[in-house]
Amino acid sequence: MPRRMGHDRDKDKDRDRDRGRRGASKFSTPRKKTCKFCADAHLKLDFKNAQQVGIFISERGKILPRRYTGACSKHQRDITLAIKRARILAVIPFTATQVL
Amino acid sequence: MNEYETVYILDPNGTEADVDNSIKKFGELIGRHGGCIFRTMNLGKKSLAYRIKKQSKGYYVSLDYCGDNTLVNEVERGFRLDEHVLRYLTIRLNESVDIETRKRELVEEAERIEKALAEKNAAEQNNAGGEMKEEVRYA
Ligand SMILES: [Zn+2]
Numbered sequence: 001m002p003r004r005m006g007h008d009r010d011k012d013k014d015r016d017r018d019r020g021r022r023g024a025s026k027f028s029t030p031r032k033k034t035c036k037f038c039a040d041a042h043l044k045l046d047f048k049n050a051q052q053v054g055i056f057i058s059e060r061g062k063i064l065p066r067r068y069t070g071a072c073s074k075h076q077r078d079i080t081l082a083i084k085r086a087r088i089l090a091v092i093p094f095t096a097t098q099v100l
Numbered sequence: 101m102n103e104y105e106t107v108y109i110l111d112p113n114g115t116e117a118d119v120d121n122s123i124k125k126f127g128e129l130i131g132r133h134g135g136c137i138f139r140t141m142n143l144g145k146k147s148l149a150y151r152i153k154k155q156s157k158g159y160y161v162s163l164d165y166c167g168d169n170t171l172v173n174e175v176e177r178g179f180r181l182d183e184h185v186l187r188y189l190t191i192r193l194n195e196s197v198d199i200e201t202r203k204r205e206l207v208e209e210a211e212r213i214e215k216a217l218a219e220k221n222a223a224e225q226n227n228a229g230g231e232m233k234e235e236v237r238y239a
Contacts, residue, residue, distance in 0.1 A: 042212075048107060048143060048160065088189050089107055090148035090158075 037075040045078055047085040053092055056083060060096045103138070103166045103197045108179055108188035109158035112145060118184070119159045126163060126178060133174045135167030136199050138206055152186045164206075166197050 037043055046052055056064050056079050063083050066076045086092045110119055123140050130137055143160035152158070165171075172190055179188040194202070 048162065085189060089187060090150055090152055093149040
């Protein structure tokens with residue numbers, strides 16, 4: 001591997017820092033990192049409730065990943081299960097292309 | 101004895117009386133095969149996310165009961181034979197439940213939800229939102 005020149009390395013560093021800053025401002029909306037199902041033990045996910053399950057799917061009807069739902073792995077599994085049940089009962093669509 | 105919840109969707113062309121009759125019918129079916137109904141819920145007429153049997157609406161009904169796994173076969177057979185049922189889904193809620201304790205738990209849970217709802221309503225007096233119409237009966 002050819003050794004990089006000093007100024008190149010500096011430029012890389014600058015670019016990394018810039019990218020980091022830009023990235024941070026791009027996603028700077030305050031996101032909850034806590035799992036709301038862990039926070040409230042009485043909160044139960046009901047697959048019959050369209051409003052409740054609907055917040056965990058994207059516009060295209062896909063299941064949102066944990067980085068959006070903020071759920072822990074256990075409750076993310078619960079969310080996934082509830083969504084799949086809700087789809088069977090036509091509470092939420094399988095896909096956005098299902099025409100009425 | 102396991103505890104099961106069956107949610108099914110009824111034909112939207114029927115009336116509320118038809119829904120009640122259907123609940124009664126499946127309640128009897130469950131009772132005949134050695135099951136015990138905990139609660140039945142008429143969740144009302146809702147629009148479906150996609151069409152089922154050319155219908156875009158349906159009555160959602162939920163049955164909460166306990167029984168053996170053979171009971172589920174019988175109940176689901178009943179759903180398949182009933183042409184007014186658009187879709188059904190049975191899930192197991194608990195394994196090896198005791199009927200009396202579970203009944204008590206459900207009543208307590210309902211009381212808690214009622215209390216929480218009352219508190220919520222008191223908090224947002226002016227915000228009279230369209231609450232979901234639910235009919236809950238306890239066996
Ligand atoms: Zn959690």
